[in-house]
Amino acid sequence: MNPDKTDKTDTVLEIAGLSLAVRGTPLLADVTLRVARGETVGLVGESGSGKSLTVRSALGMLPRGARASGSVAVAGEQVLTASPRALREIRRTRASMVFQDPRAALNPVRRIGDYLTEGLRARGVPRRAAEARALDLLERVGIRDPRGALRRFPHEFSGGMLQRVVIAGALATEPALLLADEPTTALDVTTQAEVVALLRGLQREHGTGMVFVTHDLDLAAAICDRVYVMYAGRTVEEAPGAALFGAPGHPYTRALLEASPSVRGERAELRAIAGRPRALAEAPTGCAFRDRCPKAADACAADVPAAIAHGLSLVACLDPEGTGR
Template sequence: MSQSSRVTDSAAAEPRPSQEAPLLRIEHLSIDLPGQDGPVRVVDDVSFTVAAGRTTGLIGESGSGKTMTATAVIGLLPPGAAVSGRMLWQGEDLVTMPEQDRRRLRGRGIAMIFQDPQAALDPTQTIGRQVGEILRRGGMPAKEVRRTVIDLLDRVGIPDPETRHAQFPHQYSGGLRQRAMVATALAGSPRLILADEPTTALDVTVQARILALLRRIRDEEGTAMLLVSHDLRVMAHVADEVVVMYAGRICEIGSGHEVFNSPAHPYTRALVVSVPAVRSKTAIAEPLPGSPASPAERPSGCPFHPRCAKAQDRCGSEVPKMRQIAAGRQVACHFPEET
């Protein structure tokens, strides 16, 4: 790629080495949801890993299956969802794990930061009570819960935590509510945090603060993160590894540095060049042509081929298999870009 199309953000400039085996290994995960004409496969044969102390980003347009993948990990899929494949959490398969064991795992092993904190927080309970819920369930004495909650609110940057812990969600700004959600996720000292579009609807300044907070948690706590976003600028700031999804399937996996600087799949490249801030301050946006494919009406062959300028006859008839093109680098494309 040309120099002008390289990522300029320093956080994505160099990949950080992974030192530990994966906490989470997803193997051939597929999810079907009920539809008017039968089951609809919204996630199709997805495989990737999340390592301790690392941030793995799931990125793609709306309907790509990224949020559905994350909610499958924590076991909060819609009623009627059918799951196949494996999700290995430290050797245990979350797909077959009994529900009572999944409930015990939520909050302490795996926690989630939801996209809309206003909807996720209970308006009738104080922030302090909601942040401390998992601590009370664990049998912590009330005085210690209060001290711990205040400390958590202080750690995530909520000012005057001794006063704020007794306030209700409507008394918080959008940015403070999101910080309260982060504090709630941290309360159980989880090893993995799932963050679903954690900066959506926040202004740029607040976004930057939330992203800096997530990076600090990762670095100081050694917490693994699975970050869901459609925003490449967010991923360029935070993600160590990136999983690019389209129409329920993975099309590319690699380090954030490699994926954003040298995309191998035409879809990834189209995403990168459509967001000038990810490339350089002077780059001109190249809009992504067409509309995202619907999982309910997924095209034959490669699902991206109707929008791909490089598509050939093979692309419309044969589903490309995921293959390794370099160490830690995979792509599902018959004609990948040179990397």
């Protein structure tokens, strides 16, 4: 999947032909993804499709023993071939991640103030200036009594408030790229909406490019400029958000939509996807989705489909016209 609609001079993340294996077991194959400055790109698919592994590759957070090929560049800096020192610099200044569980991102025995200021101090910012920046960020993400919050420990915050703290920490160094790995899954609906609005507002203010990983297709449609659909370790469709959800070209994308409830009430009957999700290592030959696809033909078993244009989308399917709405 290689859409050329994004100006490369303004690209903050470019993943090209990324393949990944651990001890001979393939996990990702030929994944391509691009994010421009100020753009929100969604990454959707069932559990195990490779979404989290893809975004973690942008920080060089690969499984132990992983062998990777292809290219991953953050704001022009290569990640897969970076030295440990260069990789630390990328994580410190160019890219940040907001995880699904904020407690997993924080040391439970360190105060919030230490968490928020350590990256700034490592860049040479004086202690008082770093603390002032942390106070400003806490106030902007809606933390009451930000000065008192600096002295508190993670267990003293609710999940929603702690996620706000993590967002503040992710944006402290004004990174070019923000990776949000299902950041609202563990939160209640009201808090989810607040956190998403907060992320979007801060992103627009700083011109940050963002990858938003989610299972919530309605949410992806609402906030993402473009969306990539992943299945069995591959990207199978890429399109502008409205086009993808209005007229999906890949049968897997259509099946995901038919299996997902809509807050707008436009899908009265939900249809489960036949079979079970496949990891790349156990996917059938040819199109990995063919054993679950109602439109599969003999030709689907021959080769992995190349991405072809289908309206505004790029679709890895032999017959997207036969599967569109």
